Amino acid sequence: MKQWWQVLGVPRGSDRATIRRAYAARLKTTNPEDDAKGFMALREAYEQALRWVDYDHFDNWDDEGEEEAGEAVAAVADDPEPVLVTADDAAPFEPSGPLPADAAPTPAAPSDPFEAARAADAAELERRLADLDAGLRGPWFKDRDAIRAAFDAVMSAPALIEIDRRAHTEYRLAALIADTIPRSDAILREAMAVFGWEGEGNHPPAVWALRARLDEWRLIASFGRGGHGLQGGWRALTNGKSPGWLRRLAALRPGVADQVRQLFELADYDVPGIAHSFHPKAADWWRAHLDAPRFGFAEVALLLIGALGAGLFALVGATPALQLWGAVAALSAGVALAVAHWRFVAPMRWRRLQGQQDSPGGFGWRFGLWLVVTAAAIGAPATPWIAGSIAAVAFALALAMFVLDGGEHGGGGLPWQRVVVLGVAGLFIGPAFAAMSVAEQALVLVFGASCGLVGLSARGAIARLIAPSPVLIALGLMLALIVGAVVRSDWLPGTPLIAWGAAAGTGLVVMSGLRAADPNGRGDGVASLANIVLWAILIAAAVMSIPPSQKQGDLMPPISVSPADPMKALEASEPGFRAVKTGNPKLYAEVAAIRTAMANGARDRNAGSREIDRLVNEAYQKRLPLASAALIAAEMDIRLARMRELRMEDPRVCVGDRDETQSMFTRQLRERHYAHALRVAASAPQGVRELGQGREITATELLRIAANGDTAAANRFAAALSGTDAAAKCDARIAMVEGLVAQPDIDIAKTMRPALLARAAPKSEKK
Incomplete structure (x- = not known):
């Protein structure tokens, strides 16, 4: 095996500059693609030479050098005569002052061509770095493509062949990219891949800042995915094209204002980089909107509850007078409560959030007294006086909790789904409600409104009240209410809707407190299951309260119809x-x-x-295999939507490890798919000319498209497709389908027809 000086073709005692010149000369004639072993040997010899210069120079003298040095020392020691220095051996004289005017100038030493080339390469590298710096820092900023081109120019500079210069440039680029976030996002991934900054190691602070920026990217990407808890707020902060009135409507959606507030807190304290993605106009509007209490979803929900009560009175009131005045009273109560919440409760909650006002005490006895009233509604007969008294006390206590304890947790985030469930329950309650007396109707509506007020406003207070053991206390109260309804049904005749409705309504209120006490935890799961049971109890009680005559219906005589x-x-x-x-x-x-x-x-x-x-x-x-290119392209777009929904439900279903038939797709996707299936079933097969159009995209090219030309990302996708991680495999498949649907329709059809034909073939042909 050749030694390093033999490979480089230099003397063994060469200095660093000589070694570098020799390496550069050999490198020009050694192509890694043509002679990989020769290139590796040259590189290894170069590194050994540098190590020898730095560390081993004084430890690797050969035997001849040691012998010559010993003989010289012995000769000097044995010679008693002093050693004289002749004129020829003397050091040349260098005048300390300037030469006389008539003296001829000293001829300059001939310049080294290699050093001149190195200097030119270094100057070119500095020019390219300055161009990238100007594009990132301004004042004349470059667009994303120009920034990428400037970065590629820096990385292709010949001067970076030197290890020291490349290391120095790496640190300069890291600092530049970190200082110019978010404009430098255009080259962040490329720089991370080129220099290997994502790997573990002793990185400078700028590199750790860039790795943190990648984490911010992942967090930002999660905000845009369906099902994220802050998706609504993120969409509101990043949409800068919406007019003010549309933002105002968006602010009425449940929980959006709270999500925006959480995102502002994340940007201010934990993840400041996400603020770069906020649209300035939207962020300014939302900051001004959150600086003071506003008319929000809590008020809209109160108006809807009042309108629902008014509709029930108007449609199924026991008397004409009750239909009129009951509807007016319910609607007026809804408007009054909405205004009270807007002008009094919401400002009080806002002051509590700002730390300007303490929470009032006494919620325990208010809620306890309300539970006593609930027990009375379950067990007492619904005579006019008893029903009126229970309704008045229940509503007064609910109003007190609504005003004093309102909005401390969640701030009126009643989801639209619960409003829809309430409307569905109202449809079942309607027939039973129509068969009740005036007193019973008033008791049902007023007590239902009180449950809505307490559940809407006092969830946080209930959570603190049951905090010692939330699940046990909440389930104990719910079971006690159900037992009370069972006992009442046995010994007191009358409609079961009042007893079971009071038990189910109060149980739903308690479960709202359990959900607030343990969000996204065990308590939340228990509350969700209990809510299903309670709503089922409420609907069953409503059905059982319908008189038999109404269940059978008054059938008209049969008539002849076409x-x-x-x-x-x-x-x-x-x-x-x-x-x-x-x-x-x-x-x-x-x-x-x-x-x-x-x-x-x-x-x-x-x-x-x-x-x-x-x-x-x-x-x-x-x-489908012989359908038009547009229909096949639409098919792939629908498949992409299905894969995204399966990814959210269970990645194992997305990759085929579990059966897809049990998956619940959204109604919109199911309707879209069925309409597409009818169009395909009604389509005429394409001719030979149409079937031959387009080009077939290979799997390798599709991987490259999915990775946006990033070889490392394409390799990760390929590894994920052959791996066992269901989530990564599903993400890779989604990325490939996304890349496919972005191509022209004829290319999509040409690529997918063979697979569609194989899928449509009879089972006997597939074997």
Whole structure:
């Protein structure tokens, strides 16, 4: 094996400059792609030479050098005569002052061509660094593409072949990129990959700042994904095109203001880099909006509750007078409570958040007395005087808690889903409500409104009250209420809706406190399960309270009617069948036969609907491979949406490790997919000319597209696709489909037709 000086072609005692010149000369004739071993040997020899210069120079003398040095020392020691220095051996004289005017100038030493080239390369590197610096710092900023081009120019500078200069440039670039965040985001990933800053090591502070910026990127990306707790607030802060009135409407959505407040706190204290993504106009508007209490969702919910009560009174009031005045009273109460919350409760909560006002005491006895009133509503007969007294006391206590304890936790974040559930429960309660007396109707509505007030305003206070053992106390109270309703049903006749409704309504209020006491924890899960049980109890009680005569209904005498065309109704609900009528007459005839049998009672409706779905699915699977490029492109876009929803539900379903048939897709996606299936089932097969258009995108190219040309990212995607991490594999598949749907329709169709044909082939052909 050759020694390093033999590989470089220099004397063994060469200095650092000579070694570098020799290495640069050899490097020009050694191509790593043509001679990988030779390049590695040259690089290893260069590193050994530098180590020898730095560390081993005084420890590696050869035997001849040691012998010559010993002989010289012995000769001097044995010679008694002094050693004289002749004129030829004397050091040349260098005058300390300037030369005389008539003296000829000393000729300059001939310059080293290699050093001149090094100096030129260094100057070119500095020029490129200055160009990148000017593009990032200004005053004339570059766009993202120009910044990337300037960075690529720096990294391709010839001077970076020197190790010391490259290390120095690495630290300069790290400091520059860290100082110019977020403008330097355009080259952050490239710089991290080039210098390996994502790996562990003793990095300078600027590199750690850049790694923190990557963490901010990941956090920002999570904000945009569906299901994140701060998604609504993030969308509000990053949308700068919305007018003020649209932002005002967005602020009425439940929890958006609180999410924006949390994001501001994150940006101010924990993750300051996310503030770069805030739109300045939106951020300024929201900061001004949060500086004072505003009309929000709590007020809207109160108005909706009042409107719901007014509607119940107006539709099913026991008497005409109650229908009129009950509706007016309910609507007026909703408006009054909304205004009171806006002008009194919300400012008080805002002052508490600012630390300007302490929370009032005495909630324990207020809530305890309200529970006593609930027990009275469960056990006492609903006579006019008893019902009126219970309703008045319950509403007064609820109003006191609404005013004194309102909005300390969550600030009125009643989700829209609960309003919808309340409306659905109202539909079940309506028939039972219509059969009640005036006193019973008043008691149900007033007590229901009191439950809404307490549950809306005092969740935080209830959470503190049950804090010693939240789950045990909340479940104990709920079971006690249910036992009381059971006992009352056995010994006191009358409608069960009042007793069970009081128990279920109060239990829902207690569970709201449990949810606030342990959000996203065990208590939250227990509260969710208990809420399902309580709503089921409430609806069951409403159904049982309907008189038998109303359950059977007063049927009109049968009359002769002409049966409507069953396909007309189907086309009205699913317009895609109109295209099936002309594009696939056979399928349309089969569906029409099933619909006619269902209308005549000769076939079960559920079984008939399943058979229609099966026929549509078969036609869809059969015609999809030969459909137009636009339909196949739409198919891939729908598949991308399905994969995203499966990723949110369970990554194992996304990658096929678990069955997809049990997954619950959103209604919008299901309707979109069914309409697309009808279009495909009604489409005509494409001709040979259309089928041959486009180009097929290979898997390797698709990986490169998904990684935006980043080789390292493409390798990570490939490793994830062959790995066992379901989440990473699902993300890689989603990235590839995203890259595919961004291509022209004809290329998408050309790429997917073989797979679609194989999928549509009969099972006998697949074996």
